[in-house]
Amino acid sequence: MSGLPAKEETRAVGGEFSVTAKLPALSDVVQFEEGTSKPDFGYYRYVAHPYLRTIQERLEGVFGCRHSRLAESREIALLELLLCLRRSAGRTKLCVLRAEGADAPIRDTGFFAPVDAADFDIVGRAADLGRGDILVFAAVRGERITAPHLQEARLAAAAGASVVVVLTEPPERAPQIEGVKFWVTGLGGERRGGAVLGTSDRVMGRLAESMRRRGPYLSAREAAPRHHFQDGDEDPRGACARVSEELCRLEGGAEAFLYPTGMAAITRALDLLRRPGRSQVIAVGHLFNDTYESLRLAARKSGEEPNRFLGVDEMDQLPGAVTGQTAAILTETITNPLNDVPDIPLLARAAKDRGVALVVDNTIATPLLCRPLSLGADIVVHSTTKFLNGSNNHGGGALIVTRPEHSQGLADLRARWNDEMSPLEAAALEKGMATLAPRMQRFNANARRIASILAGHRAVRRLWFNGHPSHRSHAVAQRILGGPSSVISFTLARDTLEGLRAFYDSPLPAVIKAPSLGSDLTLLCPYTMLTHYRDTDEQLQAIGLPRCLVRVAVGCEEKIEPVIASLDEALENSVG
Numbered sequence: 001m002s003g004l005p006a007k008e009e010t011r012a013v014g015g016e017f018s019v020t021a022k023l024p025a026l027s028d029v030v031q032f033e034e035g036t037s038k039p040d041f042g043y044y045r046y047v048a049h050p051y052l053r054t055i056q057e058r059l060e061g062v063f064g065c066r067h068s069r070l071a072e073s074r075e076i077a078l079l080e081l082l083l084c085l086r087r088s089a090g091r092t093k094l095c096v097l098r099a100e101g102a103d104a105p106i107r108d109t110g111f112f113a114p115v116d117a118a119d120f121d122i123v124g125r126a127a128d129l130g131r132g133d134i135l136v137f138a139a140v141r142g143e144r145i146t147a148p149h150l151q152e153a154r155l156a157a158a159a160g161a162s163v164v165v166v167l168t169e170p171p172e173r174a175p176q177i178e179g180v181k182f183w184v185t186g187l188g189g190e191r192r193g194g195a196v197l198g199t200s201d202r203v204m205g206r207l208a209e210s211m212r213r214r215g216p217y218l219s220a221r222e223a224a225p226r227h228h229f230q231d232g233d234e235d236p237r238g239a240c241a242r243v244s245e246e247l248c249r250l251e252g253g254a255e256a257f258l259y260p261t262g263m264a265a266i267t268r269a270l271d272l273l274r275r276p277g278r279s280q281v282i283a284v285g286h287l288f289n290d291t292y293e294s295l296r297l298a299a300r301k302s303g304e305e306p307n308r309f310l311g312v313d314e315m316d317q318l319p320g321a322v323t324g325q326t327a328a329i330l331t332e333t334i335t336n337p338l339n340d341v342p343d344i345p346l347l348a349r350a351a352k353d354r355g356v357a358l359v360v361d362n363t364i365a366t367p368l369l370c371r372p373l374s375l376g377a378d379i380v381v382h383s384t385t386k387f388l389n390g391s392n393n394h395g396g397g398a399l400i401v402t403r404p405e406h407s408q409g410l411a412d413l414r415a416r417w418n419d420e421m422s423p424l425e426a427a428a429l430e431k432g433m434a435t436l437a438p439r440m441q442r443f444n445a446n447a448r449r450i451a452s453i454l455a456g457h458r459a460v461r462r463l464w465f466n467g468h469p470s471h472r473s474h475a476v477a478q479r480i481l482g483g484p485s486s487v488i489s490f491t492l493a494r495d496t497l498e499g500l501r502a503f504y505d506s507p508l509p510a511v512i513k514a515p516s517l518g519s520d521l522t523l524l525c526p527y528t529m530l531t532h533y534r535d536t537d538e539q540l541q542a543i544g545l546p547r548c549l550v551r552v553a554v555g556c557e558e559k560i561e562p563v564i565a566s567l568d569e570a571l572e573n574s575v576g
Helices: 026-034 050-063 074-085 147-158 201-214 236-251 262-273 289-296 312-321 344-354 404-417 423-433 436-455 474-480 497-504 527-531 537-543 561-575
Strands: 067-071 092-098 120-123 134-139 162-167 180-186 194-198 255-259 280-284 308-310 326-332 357-361 379-383 397-401 460-464 487-492 523-525 550-553
Touching (some): 026 497, 067 074, 067 201, 074 201, 134 147, 147 162, 201 289, 236 255, 236 397, 236 423, 255 262, 262 379, 262 397, 280 289, 280 312, 312 344, 436 460, 436 561, 487 497, 497 550, 497 561
Parallel strands (some): 092 120, 134 162, 162 180, 280 326, 326 357, 357 379
Antiparallel strands (some): 180 194, 460 487, 487 550
């Protein structure tokens, strides 16, 4: 039984720990994008789960703050805040003070990833700080803060520095420290996770957006008020190791690292590879939108090359695009939503020739359809939320590596930041992975059937599916994939908002209208309206996305005929 009120679950897909939510009509999509309405929970990197909100509300009351963000650990919470507070230009001075008995997560610039460490200078006194600098003061619960400490905080605040107090665990009542704008705390007891609290609307809003792209979220399972495993279940404390071992077996890797989201995994891969003066990433293909946005909005220093984006039809430009400032080439085995399949062996040769790493997101293909490491990739990424789990009730990500220096580097970052998927999430993932092979067979077969129908349907203008001969990546897909997977995109013959509304607002009884993919149940969404709602026609044309694009993430239902019938009826309705 769920610990949530029944009304909380009306739109959730996946039960108590749902990671996506129904948007039943096009008006719901518009209201969500306009910020006038949102699901109670389920769209998990956009809408906080009620269990998380309960913790946030309690902490906001303790600290008297309007805003809070929860992270996978106290160390990650502090890291995310400091990256958000750093100067946009020049180096940020950082002073770290400790109360008696306190363990400060940060001691020197080695706390940061190498590419970010160059943005900070450690100083010994608050008097050395000025506007735009940061004072971090560490205490256990705030009870051993002395008069000299309070004076240091007042000096820093008066000079225009941000004052951040870091606590091991939350107190019953926050200590009164003049000038404090931000608090970072562990969650107390045996509960994993950390929190950032603040009164600045501007900074906390920016932090929320940054964390959404970077993905270091606290698991709702960790926030739940009770244990979620039955007698006879595997001990969740060993689940991370078992899942890591299985991912290495499937992908042919030497070591796997688990994270709270797929975006957290991508962030860690780039933290590992990027260096000052060598921070550029070249993205190939139309990537997952948050990956694209993270790269597009990434800060760069004067003289540094910006991240670059190449289509799969522009790979001939790659040798000239890679420079001495390039840290990595990033692509997806099957891109979302346009289903392109980059030539990974070709990318691997180009990366090796220029001495840069090739990072491949294998989420949609899974290792059952492609093993990028065997094709020359250096690091493989997964959003384990999707196909590997399949049940819409788990959030996570993974990196699989072969090179010892990458294993050591990721292990160092983990030790520094306490950065790992919750064992409770790993146990949920383990259950899904046990059925991956038969599910992938049905994903492939169902998608082929639906794509063949869409390709010949009078209501469909264009189809994007690598398993169909009309797709520009079909030949590459036949060569490097063991199957097409199950993501299909298309435009309607009546390619207008009115046509899209007529299609999307149809009953579609056997299809769930919700974002996400890799679900055992077929999901459908108006992709571009969800991911690029405010883009102009010119911006969409530049990235090759039709405004009224429909994405259907075909499920692995044993009987696909009801899904086909639902889609056919909605398509006929769209003709008008």
